[in-house]
Amino acid sequence: MTHSASDGGPALVLVVDDNPITRYVLGTTLRRAGHETLEAEDGTQALEVLRHTPRVPDAAIIDVQLPDMTGFEVCERVKASPRTAWVPVLHISATAVSVHDRTQGLNRGADAYLTEPVAPDELIATLSATLRYTRARRRAETLAERLHQLHRTTLSLYSAPDAPHLAEAAAVGAAAVLDRPAVVRLTAPDGTVHTRRHPDAPAPDGSGLDTVAAALKGSGVHVMPYVSPGDGGRHLLAAARTKSGRPPTCISVPVAQPHATTDGEEQDAELLAQVTHTTALALETLRTYSEEHNLALTLQRSFLPEKLPDTPRARLAVRYLPASEHAEIGGDFYEALTTPSGVMVAVGDVAGHSLEAAMVMGQIRHGLRAYALEGHPPHVILERLDMLLRTVARGATLTLCIMLVEDGAPVLHVANAGHLPPLLLRDADETYLRDHGPLLGLGLKQPPATRVAVTEGDLLMMITDGLVERRDEDIDTSLSRLSAIAVKGPRAPEDMCEHLLRNLPPDGRDDIALMVVSVGPTAPGR
Numbered sequence: 406m407t408h409s410a411s412d413g414g415p416a417l418v419l420v421v422d423d424n425p426i427t428r429y430v431l432g433t434t435l436r437r438a439g440h441e442t443l444e445a446e447d448g449t450q451a452l453e454v455l456r457h458t459p460r461v462p463d464a465a466i467i468d469v470q471l472p473d474m475t476g477f478e479v480c481e482r483v484k485a486s487p488r489t490a491w492v493p494v495l496h497i498s499a500t501a502v503s504v505h506d507r508t509q510g511l512n513r514g515a516d517a518y519l520t521e522p523v524a525p526d527e528l529i530a531t532l533s534a535t536l537r538y539t540r541a542r543r544r545a546e547t548l549a550e551r552l553h554q555l556h557r558t559t560l561s562l563y564s565a566p567d568a569p570h571l572a573e574a575a576a577v578g579a580a581a582v583l584d585r586p587a588v589v590r591l592t593a594p595d596g597t598v599h600t601r602r603h604p605d606a607p608a609p610d611g612s613g614l615d616t617v618a619a620a621l622k623g624s625g626v627h628v629m630p631y632v633s634p635g636d637g638g639r640h641l642l643a644a645a646r647t648k649s650g651r652p653p654t655c656i657s658v659p660v661a662q663p664h665a666t667t668d669g670e671e672q673d674a675e676l677l678a679q680v681t682h683t684t685a686l687a688l689e690t691l692r693t694y695s696e697e698h699n700l701a702l703t704l705q706r707s708f709l710p711e712k713l714p715d716t717p718r719a720r721l722a723v724r725y726l727p728a729s730e731h732a733e734i735g736g737d738f739y740e741a742l743t744t745p746s747g748v749m750v751a752v753g754d755v756a757g758h759s760l761e762a763a764m765v766m767g768q769i770r771h772g773l774r775a776y777a778l779e780g781h782p783p784h785v786i787l788e789r790l791d792m793l794l795r796t797v798a799r800g801a802t803l804t805l806c807i808m809l810v811e812d813g814a815p816v817l818h819v820a821n822a823g824h825l826p827p828l829l830l831r832d833a834d835e836t837y838l839r840d841h842g843p844l845l846g847l848g849l850k851q852p853p854a855t856r857v858a859v860t861e862g863d864l865l866m867m868i869t870d871g872l873v874e875r876r877d878e879d880i881d882t883s884l885s886r887l888s889a890i891a892v893k894g895p896r897a898p899e900d901m902c903e904h905l906l907r908n909l910p911p912d913g914r915d916d917i918a919l920m921v922v923s924v925g926p927t928a929p930g931r
Contacts, residue, residue, distance in 0.1 A: 416463035416536055419443045421451040421479065422497070423472050427521070431466060431497075434525045435532075448474040452482055455489050462492060464536060466519075469498040477513050484514035491543055493535045495519060551676055554581040558680060562687040568593030571691065575656060575684040576603035582676050585658050591684065592652035594692040623649045626678045626685075630660065643677045645685035654685040713741050717925045719748040719810045722898030724906060726871070726917040736762035736803065737869045737916035738770055745780045747812040752867040752918050753805035753824065765798045769805070769845075783807040783820030787842070787851045791822075794846045802846035806867055808922070810859070815927055817865070820854040825873075825880075828888055829857070830864040830896075835888045864896055865922040871915030872905070898923050 418435050422428045423446050432442045443462060445451035448471045455461070465483060469476040480494045493516040516535050519528065558578025565571035572589050579587035580603045590600045626645040633640065641660045644653040656677060660670070713721045721741055736755025741748070751773060755762045772793045776786040786807060794801060804824035810817055819827065823844030826837040838857060843849040859865075866887075873883040887909065894904035898921040911917055 415439045415441070416532075417441045417443065417460060418532070419445065419451065419454060419462040419465040419467075421445045421448070421465065421471070421476070422468040423447055423470075424468075427468070431523075431528070434528055437525075438529045440532075447471050448476075448479040448482075451479055455483060455486070455492075461489055464493045464495065464532060464539070466495045466497055466532075469496050477515075480515050481513040491539065493517075493539045495531060495535060497521060497523065548672070551582055551584075551672075554578070555676065555679060558582055559683050562683055563690065565687060565691070568597065568688065568691060569599050571684065571687055572599040572601040573603075575654075575680065576601040579656050579658060579677065579680045580604065582680055583658050583673055588657045589655070589684070591654040591688055593688075594695040598652075624651075626682045628674045628678050628681075631657075641674060641677055643674075643681035645678075645681040647685050647689040651685075651689075654681060654688055656681045656684065710739070710741060714743045714748055716743060716748055718812055718927070719750070719925060720898055720923040721748075721750065722902045722921045724902045724917065724919040726906075726911055736766045737871065737918040738766045739867075739918045739920050740770055740773055741920070742774055742777060744777045744809070746782075746809060748810045748922075749777045749783070749807065750810075750865075750867065750920055750922055751805060751807045752869060752920055753803055754869045754916075754918075755801065755803040761798075762801075765794070765801050765803070768797055769794065769803060773805075773807070783809050783818050783854045784842075784851045787820050787822045787845065791845045791848065791851070795848060798846075800846075802844050804844045806841075807854075808865065808867070809854075810922065810924060811927075813927060815859055817857040817859045817924075818854040819857060820851065822851060825868055825870060825884070828866040828891060829859075830866070830891060831860070831862075833892065835892045837884065837888070859924045861924060861926050862896070863924040864898070864901065865924070866891060866901070866905075867918075867920045867922075869916060869918040871911060871917040872909055872919055874915065896923065 418440050420428050420431050420435070420442055421444075422431070425446070428444050428446070432444060435442050443454055443458065445454050451465070451467070455465075467476040467479050471479065476496050480496070483489045483492055483494060494514060495517045496515050497519045499521045516539075517531050519531060555578075558574070558581060561574040561578055562571060565574045568591065572591055575589040575591070576587050579589065586602065586604060588600065588602050590598065592598050624646050626643060628641065628643045631640045631642050632638070639660050640657045642655065642657045644655045646653045658673070658677060660673065713723065723739055723741070725737070725739070738753055738755075740751040740753075743749075753766070753769065755766045755769070769790055772790055773786060776789050781789065787805065790805065794803065804822060806819070806821040806824035806827060808817060808819050808827060819838050819840065821827075821838075821841035823841060826839045826841065829836045829838060838855060840852070840855040842851040868887070870880075873887050874880060875883060887905070890908045891901070891905065894901050901921045902919055905919060906917075
């Protein structure tokens, strides 16, 4: 009689009985039916076999009466071990089993009872029925666990911040879903190829991955068995592509057989296809984000000054870093220009991350330049910008700090509309210039600019909140940290910018605009 794994057929069966004749009879009957057998003469030996045999038996036939312990005790220990808890146990007895003993055995994990002498057909039928149930249950449990791992893997794939982390998550996830080592190869948006193995997966040679990749036409997923010509290693390869022309994402796992002929192997192929396809989709998301982020950065930089004023009165350095967590364009900006009265610098922040915020930022920046070149003082510029903002973008708000370093006098004019205060460094002292008015967009009057005496060598810093603001602390603490770091930094503007960014690493949640101004000598004859 031919059996299949799905109907309770060929299995490895452990026969436990202290009578060698009984073991021989049972073993012969089982082998004639196509099963393999292991034998033990008592409970201790049976438990040793179960602990150390490379392949866990598919079932155990255990005599109720053994010389060292009862079959009930052996069954209980079998069910208590994680390695063998699923193994079905058939009790066999030379005498009729009482209701009490039968109940005790069932309560301790037994799956069926037989009384000697056992007819061969009855033995095989009982074993087959038990195997059918056990295997069906194990398949259901295995599938449930695999689907759980697939769900976790999907979450980890879409949480990967970049291609290297995605490749690692895919290798770990595929290994968890299929319960075997996995190799992943994918191409990042910048063209870099990333290969990851988990844990120490045997990888097919490059031709194997190229073969399955070539078999994938257009978009979709293709799965195929592959035998490495070098070592004869057998692999299941999957390739996925979300769009025609994209480099395929490939995942490989080793398999026992080169062809998927059983339900389990077909399930392996289906799950591998799902993991590979999900990895390709997650990679496409990263690629789309990268393209949008680069586009937003290019657009935003087009709104910022192309060059800074080159004048002895004020040496400038700026840094602009877009938020790494946002693909959208932001509203942080800076401006610097030479006016009839001196060098004017400004740093501002339009609320929000959107194209609308960027457009508002562009209009405000152009308005600021126009009003400054007309010779208006800083606080008047703020009032005019407030009117402009309420006209072109009703409901929008922004913070803006403007500073004018006069050419002919050792004076700095500061007008601040709700922005973070600029920091003044003089020798070893540091001072925040905290006077400010309301933010723009509310129609409120701005106070006159604050006049601050400055000398050659003074250093001024203007920032947006992305440099210092952290979700777990108040802004005063953040500003105190900034001043403590700045006062220990170099006095050259470019070097100070690098010093601040090195010691205040961005968290990627918001844009950063940073401007450092070194006050030069007062212009002669002014």
